Amino acid sequence: MIHQHFMLVDPMTVAENIALGNEPRKWFGLAVDTDRVREEVAELNDRYGFAVDPDARIEDVSVGVQQRVEILKALYRGADTLILDEPTAVLTPQEVEGLFEVFDELTAQGKTIIFITHKLGEAMRTADEITVLRDGKAVSTVEADATTREELAELMVGREVLLDHELEPSTPGETVLDVTDLVATDARDVERVTGVDFSIREGEVFGIAGVDGNGQAELVEAITGLRRPDEGTVHFRGEDVTEDSRRERIEAGMAYVPEDRHERGLVMDFDLVENAILGSQHAPEFANNGRIDWESARDHAEDVIETYDVRPPDPDVTAESLSGGNQQKAIVGREFERDPDLVVATHPPRGVDIGATEFIHDQIRALRKEGRAILLVSSKLDGRTATRRTDRDGRRGRGDERLRRR
Amino acid sequence: MSDGDDKEWRALLDRLQTATYGERILLSLAALVLSILVGALVVLVSGIPADCGGATFCYNPIEVYYELFFGAIGGNPLVEEWSPTNFSMATTLQTTTILLFTGLSVAVAFQAGMFNIGTQGQLVLGSLATAVAVLYATPYLPSGILGTLLLIPVGVVAGAAIGGVWGAIPGALKAYADANEVITTIMLNFVATGISAVLLSQYFQDETSPNPQTPAIPEYAEIPHIPVVGFEPRIDFSLLALLFAIALIGAVHFVLRQTSFGYDLRTSGKQPEAAEYGGVDSKRLMVSSMTLSGALGGIGGSLWVLMVHRRAKERVAGHRHRDRGAAPARGRPVWADHPVRRHAGVLPDDRWLLPPGARADRRGRRR
Numbered sequence: 001m002i003h004q005h006f007m008l009v010d011p012m013t014v015a016e017n018i019a020l021g022n023e024p025r026k027w028f029g030l031a032v033d034t035d036r037v038r039e040e041v042a043e044l045n046d047r048y049g050f051a052v053d054p055d056a057r058i059e060d061v062s063v064g065v066q067q068r069v070e071i072l073k074a075l076y077r078g079a080d081t082l083i084l085d086e087p088t089a090v091l092t093p094q095e096v097e098g099l100f101e102v103f104d105e106l107t108a109q110g111k112t113i114i115f116i117t118h119k120l121g122e123a124m125r126t127a128d129e130i131t132v133l134r135d136g137k138a139v140s141t142v143e144a145d146a147t148t149r150e151e152l153a154e155l156m157v158g159r160e161v162l163l164d165h166e167l168e169p170s171t172p173g174e175t176v177l178d179v180t181d182l183v184a185t186d187a188r189d190v191e192r193v194t195g196v197d198f199s200i201r202e203g204e205v206f207g208i209a210g211v212d213g214n215g216q217a218e219l220v221e222a223i224t225g226l227r228r229p230d231e232g233t234v235h236f237r238g239e240d241v242t243e244d245s246r247r248e249r250i251e252a253g254m255a256y257v258p259e260d261r262h263e264r265g266l267v268m269d270f271d272l273v274e275n276a277i278l279g280s281q282h283a284p285e286f287a288n289n290g291r292i293d294w295e296s297a298r299d300h301a302e303d304v305i306e307t308y309d310v311r312p313p314d315p316d317v318t319a320e321s322l323s324g325g326n327q328q329k330a331i332v333g334r335e336f337e338r339d340p341d342l343v344v345a346t347h348p349p350r351g352v353d354i355g356a357t358e359f360i361h362d363q364i365r366a367l368r369k370e371g372r373a374i375l376l377v378s379s380k381l382d383g384r385t386a387t388r389r390t391d392r393d394g395r396r397g398r399g400d401e402r403l404r405r406r
Numbered sequence: 407m408s409d410g411d412d413k414e415w416r417a418l419l420d421r422l423q424t425a426t427y428g429e430r431i432l433l434s435l436a437a438l439v440l441s442i443l444v445g446a447l448v449v450l451v452s453g454i455p456a457d458c459g460g461a462t463f464c465y466n467p468i469e470v471y472y473e474l475f476f477g478a479i480g481g482n483p484l485v486e487e488w489s490p491t492n493f494s495m496a497t498t499l500q501t502t503t504i505l506l507f508t509g510l511s512v513a514v515a516f517q518a519g520m521f522n523i524g525t526q527g528q529l530v531l532g533s534l535a536t537a538v539a540v541l542y543a544t545p546y547l548p549s550g551i552l553g554t555l556l557l558i559p560v561g562v563v564a565g566a567a568i569g570g571v572w573g574a575i576p577g578a579l580k581a582y583a584d585a586n587e588v589i590t591t592i593m594l595n596f597v598a599t600g601i602s603a604v605l606l607s608q609y610f611q612d613e614t615s616p617n618p619q620t621p622a623i624p625e626y627a628e629i630p631h632i633p634v635v636g637f638e639p640r641i642d643f644s645l646l647a648l649l650f651a652i653a654l655i656g657a658v659h660f661v662l663r664q665t666s667f668g669y670d671l672r673t674s675g676k677q678p679e680a681a682e683y684g685g686v687d688s689k690r691l692m693v694s695s696m697t698l699s700g701a702l703g704g705i706g707g708s709l710w711v712l713m714v715h716r717r718a719k720e721r722v723a724g725h726r727h728r729d730r731g732a733a734p735a736r737g738r739p740v741w742a743d744h745p746v747r748r749h750a751g752v753l754p755d756d757r758w759l760l761p762p763g764a765r766a767d768r769r770g771r772r773r
Contacts, residue, residue, distance in 0.1 A: 226682060247685030256683070264683040269676050274669070278684040281669040290665050 002070045004086045008058045014069050015041050015054035018076050044075055048105050064095035071102065081112040088122055089351070100126050118156075118353055120149045132156055134353075157355040173202030175238075176342050176373035177223070182232035184218040192218040195232070200342070200373040205364065208377045216346065216377045217259060223375070224256045224344055225249040237341060250279050255340035257332055257348050259377075261324070265331040268320040272310070275319050276301035276334055300337070308333035309356065325352035329360075336363050343367060346377040442471065491637045500643040500714065506651040507706030510658055511573075511699045515587075517662060518695035519675035520580070524591030525703040527598030528572045532565035532707025534602050537620045537718035538610055539564030540627050540711070549626055557627040562708045569704015570697045572598060577696025581689035587696070603720050612717070619719040629713045642714040651709075654702070661698075671695050 008017050019037040026033040041054040050068050058066060067087060074082055088096045103113055103126050117123055123130050124144055131141040132155040140155050177200045184193040192215040200206040208216055221227035223234055225246035233242045241249055250256075258264040266275050277286045277297045286297050301315040308329040310322070319327060332348055348364070349357040364374060425433065446467035453465035476482040480494030508525045515522035522528075540561045547556050576594060579585040603618060612621040629644040637643055662668035673681040674691050682688055711718055 245685070245687060246682065247687070250685045258683060260679075263677065263679040265680070267673055267677045267680045270673075277669070278673070278680065281666045281673075281684065287666045290667060292664055292666055292669060294664075 002067070002074060002082065002084045002087060004089060006066050006070055008066060008069060010059040011057060013055050013057055014052055014061070014065075014072075017058055017069055018054075018073050020073075022077055040076065041072065044072055048075070048102065048109070050102070062095075063090050064092070064098060067091070067095075067099065068102065071106075075111075080110075081114065082106065083114045083116070085116045086118070086351070087115070088117065088119065096122070118351070120152050120354070123152065124149060134158060153354055156353060157358075170203050170205075170368065172204045173371055175199050175201050176236065177375065178235040179219075179223065180233045180235070182219065182222055182234065183230045184215075184222045184227055185230055186218055191230075193222065193229075197232070200375055202341075202371040202373055203368055205368050205374040205376055208375070220256075220259075220344055220346055220375075220377060224254060247282070250338075251283070253339070253341035255335040255338045255343045257335050257343070257345035259346040259350075261327050261331055261350075266319040266327055269318055271318050272305065272315045272330060273298045273301045275330060276304055276315075278334070280338070304330060304333035304337060307337070309359070325356060328352050329356055332360055332363070336367065340372060342373045342375065344375045344377075348376070446471070496637045496643040499645075499648055503643070503648045503651050503713070504706050504709060506648075506655065507702055507709065510651075510655060511702035511706065514658060514662075514671075514702060515573075515696060515699040517675045518671045518691065518699075519678065520577075520692065520696065520699075521588045522573065522576075522591055522696065522699045522703070523588055524573065524576060524594050524598075524700070525706070527591070527595040528569040528700040528703030529707040529710065530595075530598045530602050531572050532569035532704025533710045533715075534605060534610070534620075534707075534718040535568035535704070536561040536565040536708040536711045537623060540623045541610075541621060544624055544627070549624065551626070553624065553626045554628075554630060557623070558629060558712060561623075561627065561712050562705055565704040565706075565708030565711075566701040567704070569707060570701035573700015573703065574693055574697040577693040580696075581692040599720075602718070606718065606720055610718070617719065620717045622716045623711065625716075627712065628716060629709070644713055647709050647713045654705070658702070667694070 009020065012020070015034070015037045018041055019032070024033040024036045024040075025031065026036075038054050041052075044050070045052055045054070050072065052065055052068050052072065053061075056065075058069065061069075067090075071082065071084075087099060091099060100122075103115070106113060115123070115126060124147075127144045129141060130144050130147065130152065132139045132152065134156060139158075142151070142155075179199065180197045182193055182196045183191065186192045194215075196215075196219060198206065208219070218227060222229040225241075225244060225248070229242065233240055235241065236249070236252060236254065239252075241252065244252070262268065267278065270278075273294065274297070277283075277292070277300065280286050281292065286293055286300070298315055304310065305313050305315060310326050310329045310333065312322075319330065322330065328349070328351055332345075335343065335345075343364075345364075349360045352360065364376070368374060449465050449467040449470050450463050453463040456464040458464035472482075478494060478498045479488075479490075480492035481488045508529065511525045511528065512522055540557050543557060543560045544553075547553050547560075572594065576585070576587045576590040579590050580587045606618040606620065610620045612619050614621075629647045629650075631637060632645050637645065660668075662672060670681065670684075670686045670691055673684060674686055674688060674695075678688060681691070
């Protein structure tokens with residue numbers, strides 16, 4: 001089983017991680033036979049054509065390599081069936097292609113792969129047989145060669161899905177967000193955003209595409225008030241908010257769907273009522289003289305649950321008990337319902353099924369039509385997911401390059 | 407651990423997450439029973455080396471627990487004449503009252519994700535502040551019942567204020583200098599004791615006493631007894647103080663659950679990053695929650711003065727054996743035999759205050 005979140009020990013080497021819990025012993029079991037581990041890893045490397053350095057530390061290698069280490073771990077234990085849970089979610093397009101080559105190599109050698117994904121194209125590309133699950137039931141199993149994307153989408157959602165939307169022409173209004181010469185560093189003091197400037201107007205979706213980890217997180221945090229920029233300014237509705245706190249920005253009308261829903265977007269131990277007011281706990285709708293109005297909080301939670309189809313539809317369950325997709329729906333719902341002037345969203349449909357993705361996209365279009373400004377960050381380069389929905393597209397390359405305007 | 411074991415543990419933990427209140431109570435009871443059994447074993451084993459004329463196990467655990475329990479409430483109501491307002495009961499409730507404040511103080515900090523091990527220092531300085539404030543205010547205020555009504559709030563507010571300031575210091579150090587509050591609060595306990603000793607002997611010393619202590623506050627400034635309930639008046643316990651403590655528990659619960667500040671505090675305690683995302687100023691919150699925590703500890707100190715000692719002394723808390731022992735005129739101090747005193751060691755001893763199994767760093771545990 002290869003989990004979506006890797007189960008690796010960061011400061012240990014690739015070989016140590018692969019052997020962990022299953023180490024060959026020497027000296028009557030007193031020591032780990034590291035030479036043998038390395039040999040065996042090298043052998044596996046050769047057989048499947050993985051180019052992984054057994055002595056590299058996990059923290060030093062890319063996510064794509066880490067994933068190969070996870071696969072090697074399973075192979076090292078003699079697995080014949082590999083289960084991969086959303087393995088492509090964290091990979092760049094090139095890495096995804098590399099992973100699929102690994103799949104081909106493994107199946108050619110007689111291994112079985114169960115590949116869990118919600119991306120139609122990937123399933124069509126790699127699978128021989130596709131089983132569609134919906135609401136916990138296996139809906140249907142089809143031959144990959146004998147099906148179409150449309151058919152799969154219909155099976156997933158239970159009704160016909162329109163895969164392509166045309167954007168109505170937008171009529172941009174006044175400038176909502178204006179970022180000028182923004183410079184931001186990450187926690188390790190590495191400059192990640194180097195003099196970026198762009199602006200977003202009312203009724204406009206501004207997309208930032210590019211591989212994760214190239215400054216998007218720092219840029220977004222500097223805009224939403226979670227990170228102080230080193231240089232440059234952020235203007236919101238004409239006012240300089242560079243020095244404003246996170247709370248002031250929320251109150252001014254910024255909504256933010258964060259990248260990390262477990263750490264940031266939801267409080268895992270809180271129920272959905274409490275989570276529904278995260279960020280609005282001081283707002284007059286939910287708090288009266290410092291006292292929280294739990295009744296209106298509950299009403300709000302129920303609204304979000306109903307509108308965004310959060311399952312189970314019970315406001316009293318904790319955020320932790322929801323599946324990833326439903327957590328995401330709860331966050332998106334809360335933020336979109338904030339009545340914001342600006343929505344900053346990083347991977348808003350991450351991990352949700354195609355029906356919910358469609359719904360979230362519809363909501364973004366509706367916000368755009370209402371004249372809200374939307375900043376959309378996505379790591380997906382193919383036109384279907386990101387650029388299709390954007391009016392303009394600032395594509396990011398390396399972190400030290402400037403954001404280009406198209 | 408094999409995969410199977412691992413799975414079973416996980417399943418068990420998941421099950422625990424969804425335990426109902428009834429189940430939780432049963433679990434607590436099970437833990438209590440188990441700890442009693444373990445304690446019994448210790449008693450039995452420690453009886454082996456003792457000499458009692460032939461028997462292997464000299465100590466009888468049942469007898470020990472019997473004494474421990476019925477001693478604390480002042481006798482067994484089933485076999486002897488027993489009044490709920492007896493001496494031992496009062497002493498037990500007195501200790502309970504003070505412990506409610508220290509416990510509440512620790513709980514508030516814990517809810518905010520911090521460990522306040524400095525309740526002792528907050529209590530020491532709170533008690534001194536209370537005594538000094540009451541002594542200074544006395545000449546300006548009327549005596550009698552009006553004095554009681556005015557002086558007690560003066561004392562409690564002074565204790566809360568100084569305790570709060572003393573709690574705010576480690577909060578600020580954590581927020582602005584990244585100093586771990588576990589370390590700073592422990593260290594500040596010693597500083598508090600030192601400050602209190604100097605202030606007592608240099609400025610607020612009772613001239614008639616060889617011990618470092620303030621003069622006694624007027625009798626009418628003590629928390630009054632409720633006449634009807636009738637705990638023996640010579641005992642330093644007032645039911646009103648216990649009721650006050652319980653009311654404060656309700657108040658703290660209200661703050662944590664019903665206010666925006668409490669929401670900020672709990673969010674920070676559970677998930678600091680989510681709190682930041684939700685617009686909580688984490689630095690300010692660290693200071694304010696530690697201030698609240700310290701203030702509650704300080705009120706504990708106030709009650710120490712207003713209910714128990716009538717004055718501030720050096721080392722009020724945690725050293726009561728010595729204090730009481732220094733009263734030789736009364737012969738063997740009665741409280742030395744009080745079972746809770748004897749076995750539980752009484753007040754803000756650090757070991758008491760750390761919640762079992764609590765970890766300082768709750769981050770990064772979820773994936």
